[in-house]
Amino acid sequence: MANTLPGASTNRRNFLGLVGLGAASLAGGGMLSGCSKEPGTSGSATNAEQAAGLVPTFKDSTLVQPDVKGVRPMADGYLKYPTSLADAVSEKAITSGKPVTASTPWWGPAPPTANKLVEAVSADMGGTIQFSIQDGNTYGDKLNTMLGARDVPELTCIPGWEVDKLARFSEGVHAIFEDLTPHLAGDKVSAYPLLAGLDSVAWQESVWGGKLMGVPFPVDAPFPSVLFYRKDVADERGIAAPTTLAELHEFGKKFTNADKGEWAFGDIWLEVQQICGAGGSENGWLKTADGKVVHRMELPEYKQAVEFMAKLYAEKLVHPDIASSKGGDVTTLFKGGKVFMYATGGGSWKETWRPAVQTNPTFNMQAVKVFGAEQGKAPVRWKARSAIIWTFIKKGLGQERTQELLRVLNYTAAPFGTKEWELQNYGAEGTHFKRDANGTPVTNDLWVKEFANQYIFLGGRPPVVVGGPDIPTYANDFVTWGNDATQYLEKNPWEGIKVETPSSQAALAKPTEDKITDVLRGRTPVSEFDKIVSDWRAAGGDAARDFYAKVLADNGR
Amino acid sequence: MSAPPVAAPQAQVEKAKKKAKPVSRQRLSFGQRLRRDWPLLLMCLPAMLLLLVFHYIPALGNIIAFQDYNPFVGDDPLEAFLYSEWIGFGNFEYLFKNAAFWDSVVNTLSITAFQLVFYFPIPIFLAMLLNSIMSPRIRSLVQSVVYLPHFFSWVLVVSLFQMMIGGAGLLAQTLRHAGYTPPDMMTNPETFMFLITSQALWKDAGWGMIVFLAALVAIDTSLYEAAAADGAGRWRRMWHITLPGLRSVIILLLILRLGDALNVGFEQFVLQREMVGREAAEVVDTYVYYQGIAVQQWGVGAAAGLFKAVVGILLIVGANKLAHRFGEQGIYSKS
Numbered sequence: 076m077a078n079t080l081p082g083a084s085t086n087r088r089n090f091l092g093l094v095g096l097g098a099a100s101l102a103g104g105g106m107l108s109g110c111s112k113e114p115g116t117s118g119s120a121t122n123a124e125q126a127a128g129l130v131p132t133f134k135d136s137t138l139v140q141p142d143v144k145g146v147r148p149m150a151d152g153y154l155k156y157p158t159s160l161a162d163a164v165s166e167k168a169i170t171s172g173k174p175v176t177a178s179t180p181w182w183g184p185a186p187p188t189a190n191k192l193v194e195a196v197s198a199d200m201g202g203t204i205q206f207s208i209q210d211g212n213t214y215g216d217k218l219n220t221m222l223g224a225r226d227v228p229e230l231t232c233i234p235g236w237e238v239d240k241l242a243r244f245s246e247g248v249h250a251i252f253e254d255l256t257p258h259l260a261g262d263k264v265s266a267y268p269l270l271a272g273l274d275s276v277a278w279q280e281s282v283w284g285g286k287l288m289g290v291p292f293p294v295d296a297p298f299p300s301v302l303f304y305r306k307d308v309a310d311e312r313g314i315a316a317p318t319t320l321a322e323l324h325e326f327g328k329k330f331t332n333a334d335k336g337e338w339a340f341g342d343i344w345l346e347v348q349q350i351c352g353a354g355g356s357e358n359g360w361l362k363t364a365d366g367k368v369v370h371r372m373e374l375p376e377y378k379q380a381v382e383f384m385a386k387l388y389a390e391k392l393v394h395p396d397i398a399s400s401k402g403g404d405v406t407t408l409f410k411g412g413k414v415f416m417y418a419t420g421g422g423s424w425k426e427t428w429r430p431a432v433q434t435n436p437t438f439n440m441q442a443v444k445v446f447g448a449e450q451g452k453a454p455v456r457w458k459a460r461s462a463i464i465w466t467f468i469k470k471g472l473g474q475e476r477t478q479e480l481l482r483v484l485n486y487t488a489a490p491f492g493t494k495e496w497e498l499q500n501y502g503a504e505g506t507h508f509k510r511d512a513n514g515t516p517v518t519n520d521l522w523v524k525e526f527a528n529q530y531i532f533l534g535g536r537p538p539v540v541v542g543g544p545d546i547p548t549y550a551n552d553f554v555t556w557g558n559d560a561t562q563y564l565e566k567n568p569w570e571g572i573k574v575e576t577p578s579s580q581a582a583l584a585k586p587t588e589d590k591i592t593d594v595l596r597g598r599t600p601v602s603e604f605d606k607i608v609s610d611w612r613a614a615g616g617d618a619a620r621d622f623y624a625k626v627l628a629d630n631g632r
Numbered sequence: 633m634s635a636p637p638v639a640a641p642q643a644q645v646e647k648a649k650k651k652a653k654p655v656s657r658q659r660l661s662f663g664q665r666l667r668r669d670w671p672l673l674l675m676c677l678p679a680m681l682l683l684l685v686f687h688y689i690p691a692l693g694n695i696i697a698f699q700d701y702n703p704f705v706g707d708d709p710l711e712a713f714l715y716s717e718w719i720g721f722g723n724f725e726y727l728f729k730n731a732a733f734w735d736s737v738v739n740t741l742s743i744t745a746f747q748l749v750f751y752f753p754i755p756i757f758l759a760m761l762l763n764s765i766m767s768p769r770i771r772s773l774v775q776s777v778v779y780l781p782h783f784f785s786w787v788l789v790v791s792l793f794q795m796m797i798g799g800a801g802l803l804a805q806t807l808r809h810a811g812y813t814p815p816d817m818m819t820n821p822e823t824f825m826f827l828i829t830s831q832a833l834w835k836d837a838g839w840g841m842i843v844f845l846a847a848l849v850a851i852d853t854s855l856y857e858a859a860a861a862d863g864a865g866r867w868r869r870m871w872h873i874t875l876p877g878l879r880s881v882i883i884l885l886l887i888l889r890l891g892d893a894l895n896v897g898f899e900q901f902v903l904q905r906e907m908v909g910r911e912a913a914e915v916v917d918t919y920v921y922y923q924g925i926a927v928q929q930w931g932v933g934a935a936a937g938l939f940k941a942v943v944g945i946l947l948i949v950g951a952n953k954l955a956h957r958f959g960e961q962g963i964y965s966k967s
Contacts, residue, residue, distance in 0.1 A: 112719040113726060114700040114931045219928065223703040242928035243704055250704040334808050336800055395799020399819050399907040413800075582927045586732055589910040598821060598909045 118577035119245050120626040126282035126571060129256055131264030136163075136272025136537060139492035143540075143554040146561045148276075148461060150295040150538035152554035153491060154547070156515040163269060163493040167201025168482040171475075174203040175483055176228035178221075180211035181527040182426075192525040195503040199495070200486055204230075206529050215240055222247050227469050229480055232532050233289075234464045239358070245575050248283045252467040253477055256287040266478075267485040273535040277462035279571050290484050291462030295538035296421040296557045297564065299459045300345040303424065304416040305409070307439040316441075320350060320383060320448040327392035330415045338394035340387060341405035341417025344595065347384050351448050353377040354455040356567040358576065360623045368624040370616060372587075372608050376455075379448065381604055384595050398596065410438070424553060428546050430523075442556040445563055456563040458570075466534045484534035491539040499530035511544050518543075568632050569623070580619040587611045697723055697934035723935035733936070735911070736919035737894070743915065744893045746825050751832055752889065755840035756882065760874060762841065763848045778838025786899035789835050793827075794818060818904075821912035828900060843881060851877035883960050891948035894940040916940060 138161055141151030169175065185208050186192075197203040207228060209217050215237045221227055222241065231252070238244055257263070264271045270290065277291035304316060314330070317323040330339035348371070354361040355371030362368055371377050387393055394414050397405055406423070408414040410431045424440065431438040447454040468480050489495035497516065501508045507522040518526075542549030590607045593599040599607075608616075660668070699716040700723075706715045727733050758778070765771045781789065797803050797817045804814035817827065855873050864872065898917040905913040916936065924933025948963070955962035 112700070112717075112722045114719055114723050114929060216925075219925070223930075224709055225703075240926065243702060246702070247704040333800075336805060338800070395801075395804070395819075396794060399794065399798060399904075578927055578929055582923050582929060585922045585926065586910070592906065593909045593911070596819070596909065598911075 113579070115578035115582075116243055116575075118580070118622055119575045120629070121245075121282060121284060121573040122630060125285045126279045126573075129260045129282055129285075129287045130275050130278040131259045131271055131273075131287075132262050133273075133275045134265075134268065134271040136269055136488075136490045138490055141539075143551050145540070145554050146558040148274075148294070148297040148564075149554060149557035149561050150540050152540040152550035154542070154550050156513065156541075157492045158514050160494045160497060161492060163489045163495050164486050168486040169200055169202025169479060171479060172202055173476075174205050175230060175480065176205050176207070177230035177232070177529075177533060178207045178209060178228045179232040179527070179529055179532045180214040180234060181208045181529075181532075182211040183527065185210075186525045186527045186529075190525045191506055191521065192502040193529065195506065196498055196530060199498055200483065204483070204529075204533075206527075208527050208529065222251060225251050227251055227467075229469050229472060229476075230483070230533060231467045231469070232464060233467065235460055235462060238465070240581075242578050242581065243575075245283055245573070248288050248467070249286070251470055252288055253470045253472065254286045254288065255290070255468065255477075255481070258477065258481055259287055267481055267488075269485045269488040269490070270481070270535070272490060272537050273488060274461055274537070276571070277535065280460055280462040280573070281465060283573060289465035289467045290488075290534045292464035292466070292532065292535045293461055293538050294459050294463045295540060296553065297459045297461070298421055298557070298560060299457050300349075300418045301421045301424065301556075302343060302346040302416065302418050302443040303409075303427075303440055304443055305412070305439070306441040307437050308412065308415060310439075316443045318444075318446045319450055320347075323347075323350070324383075324386070324392075326416065327387060327390070331392050333391070337413055337415075338392065338397075339415050340393045341397045341409065341414045342393070343387075343416060343418045344380075344384055346418040348377060348380045349456055350446060350454050351376040351380040351383070352452065352455045353380055354457065354565045356457040356459075356565050357569040357574065357623070360569070360620075361565065362568045362627070368620050368627065370620065372591075372611065372616075376448075378604060381591065381594055382601055385597060385601050388595055389597050409440075410435075416443070421553070421557075425542070425546065425549060428549065429543075432545055441552060444556065445560045454563050455565050456560050458564045458567050462535075464532055466532075487530045487534040488536050490537045491541065496536070502526065513544075515544055517545075568627055572626060572630055574623070574626055576619065577622060580615050580622070583611065583615045583619075694934055694938055696931050697938050699723075699931055701930045701934075703930070719931070723929075723931040724939070726929075726932055727935050727939070730923075732910075732914070732923070733916075733919055736914045736916050739912070740894055740896055740915040743825065743828070743896045744889075747829055747832065747896070748889065750829050751837070752886070754833055754837045756844050756878065758837055759841035759844035759848060760870065763845065775838075778841075780838070781835045782839035784835065786835075786897075786903060789831055790900070790903045793831055819907045821908040824904075824908045824912040828904070831900065832897075843885065844878060847878050847881040848874070880961055883955055884963055887948060887951040887955060887963050890951045891944045893947055894943055 139153065139157045142154040143152035145151045193204065193206065211234075214234070218233060218237055218241065221231075222244075241247070259267070259270065273291060274293040277293040278287070281287055281289045281291045306316075309316065312329070314326065315322075317326045327339040331337065353371045353374050353376040355374075359371050360368060361371065388398060394405075394408055396408065397414070397417075405414060405417050405419070406427050409417060410427065421442075424442070428438070428440045431440065445454055445456065466484060468477055472480070486495060487499065489499070501516040501518055502522050502525065504510070504516070507525070508516040508518045511517050540550045540553045587607065590599065590610075594601055594604055594607070666673075693713070695713065696716065698718060698720060699713075700719045701712070701716045703709065703712045706712050762771060762774060765774065784792075795801050799814070799816070799818065801818075803817075807814040817823065851873065856869055859869050859873060894916050896915050896917075898915075898921070901913050901915050901918050902921065905918060907913075920933045920936045923929065924936060952962040952964065
């Protein structure tokens with residue numbers, strides 16, 4: 076390459092010069108910071124007042140009177156299946172005939188694409204929904220790239236806990252998804268009567284930057300976790316459910332028998348924190364009685380929880396498979412009688428109990444009545460958001476298509492006691508279920524194969540707790556437990572405000588969590604705990620406190 | 633496109649050669665070479681296309697290492713690249729100031745060094761061992777058995793180890809029944825290095841020997857015969873014929889492995905991180921995942937990737953130079 080252009084800006088020599096300069100500036104850290112800027116977002120929050128004004132006017136869509144009334148925000152329970160079903164949507168939702176594309180999460184084997192359940196709903200809806208069903212455990216990673224590439228289907232279902240992890244979502248949501256305010260705000264929702272039946276707080280939580288951006292999926296039990304145990308085995312062995320921290324420890328010792336491959340506990344860390352009374356529903360943050368904003372890690376109750384949990388691990392009362400991995404398959408161990416108590420979301424109660432009674436009719440999975448660390452000391456229950464999942468409509472599809480998609484979401488919001496609800500939950504009669512003597516649907520194997528909560532997750536529905544003849548006490552058990560637990564629900568001062576943490580603080584969460592895990596598993600002595608907290612404060616914890624305090628101040632709370 | 637007969641350009645080449653002969657061996661012009669080599673070039677095209685689409689074009693994305701990349705600015709993903717804020721070396725600064733990043737680099741390099749000693753030679757021995765088996769049937773059976781684990785995913789390998797030597801695994805339960813306390817093999821950070829190396833060995837040693845087996849076949853058998861006739865025993869033949877025959881392949885792979893010093897895999901570590909904690913299991917790739925991808929600091933992730941690539945290139949060039957100094961061919965040489 077002898078003949079370089081005379082005017083070329085970079086010949087070999089000055090290119091090396093440039094590289095040399097780069098190396099020099101790399102070597103001198105101080106010089107480096109002179110010409111560069113730290114990456115990352117500075118965080119954002121939606122104003123609560125602004126959000127309240129956009130909420131669709133609520134119009135109760137409940138058709139059937141509940142058998143067990145839930146103390147709000149706990150949903151109502153139904154023990155009997157209604158004998159006559161209403162036809163909630165008489166006109167076809169899809170009129171263009173164009174298939175709708177949608178993406179939903181599912182925690183189980185993917186259903187087949189040739190799916191009779193989907194066909195049955197399509198026939199009733201007037202058109203097909205082409206589902207892309209994603210593994211719920213890795214959905215966040217998928218969403219990350221889908222949103223980054225702005226390559227989303229017409230309807231995208233995003234769980235709230237994934238939204239929390241998506242940086243700059245408050246920006247992305249406007250770049251990728253349609254603003255639903257002109258279609259749904261206030262009385263405009265009357266065109267979609269079933270969407271008007273969704274909870275107002277959940278709608279309020281669907282506002283980003285002063286715009287109504289998604290359709291919420293209201294939670295049926297406002298608790299991020301529930302402590303489950305094998306009541307059948309406990310009764311058989313004559314051991315009562317614990318009511319204090321000390322009894323919980325006793326429970327652990329009585330049920331652990333390593334020789335028989337039995338360990339008392341799966342992961343119960345989330346519950347131990349709440350039993351000890353460590354609050355912090357807003358991403359770990361809370362406001363104390365004297366008005367200070369603190370993180371739960373700074374509470375003495377949290378330290379007590381850490382010490383207790385470390386003791387459980389040290390005494391080897393937690394199943395080794397669970398101790399060695401976060402995602403260990405605890406439900407299989409629980410169903411198989413290798414683990415007797417664990418904590419998980421309430422939504423999995425039915426999903427775990429149902430298949431287990433098929434093989435073991437005496438299997439009885441119960442939630443432990445909420446208790447505090449000591450007799451007479453109240454626990455704290457973290458409060459989940461009202462909207463736990465959102466469905467968003469892709470931006471720029473045009474007025475007509477957007478309205479058509481909203482009609483689809485109106486259809487999926489059909490309440491309990493309608494033909495549409497039955498079709499979406501149980502499939503077609505004769506194909507997916509038959510009725511027992513009381514008219515209650517009893518599902519078959521085809522249903523198990525084809526059902527993936529597709530239509531349930533898609534858009535909201537008024538939450539209800541419904542069991543079935545196989546688990547007849549379920550609805551009563553859940554609502555009764557929830558009504559009791561509701562009294563301990565923590566008040567979250569940030570409720571209704573959409574807080575997006577600065578990315579540097581989001582990045583701090585994992586290393587801190589790692590260090591806490593090290594303490595729990597006994598790799599770091601408990602005495603190091605205070606240092607972990609002070610390190611966290613110095614590395615950005617205090618900055619995060621200021622951020623959360625400012626959000627409250629800006630909203631006059 | 634109608635292909636001209638291959639003979640024609642060759643004839644022309646011959647003609648050109650003849651013409652040029654009296655002067656000296658003149659170089660062919662670009663057009664002549666094109667006419668001569670077009671079928672070869674055509675055959676290269678698909679591979680070049682793959683390289684372009686999956687390596688060169690994505691490499692342009694590295695610019696985000698110098699940006700506070702925001703995928704949501706502008707009207708489409710391409711504009712997001714163009715309009716994200718330029719922050720100079722901010723991402724590198726974030727990375728290099730972070731003690732956890734250096735921890736992960738140290739961990740990665742220690743694992744590489746450990747595996748260089750305890751993993752790298754195993755496939756060579758395995759290949760020599762297998763090569764010495766005479767019965768072709770036994771040989772192909774052993775070969776298939778040791779290849780197979782390569783096709784298992786890490787999830788499967790880790791759960792298999794868990795079931796065998798984990799706290800509630802086969803070994804632990806057998807020991808408990810016999811009245812012993814089982815050792816802590818899956819959750820001990822101190823022995824993590826042995827654990828991952830044995831997993832890697834079980835999974836990939838068989839696969840790794842393929843190249844060496846091929847090199848062994850290439851060794852002239854008459855050398856062995858001659859040496860045997862001269863009275864050389866099995867060990868002498870191995871030392872003086874087999875190993876020298878493998879030397880260039882060994883050095884080639886060693887250099888390539890050095891270039892990959894900062895890559896020790898991702899899944900194996902992400903899966904077992906909870907078991908032993910961050911201090912033992914954080915490698916550069918998991919660090920990038922948790923501090924770059926999971927919190928969407930894309931720029932930081934890209935900066936770490938660039939850092940890895942630069943270190944890799946330096947190591948490869950350095951090792952290659954060293955190989956030349958010792959009279960080896962290395963992976964490439966100046967023509």
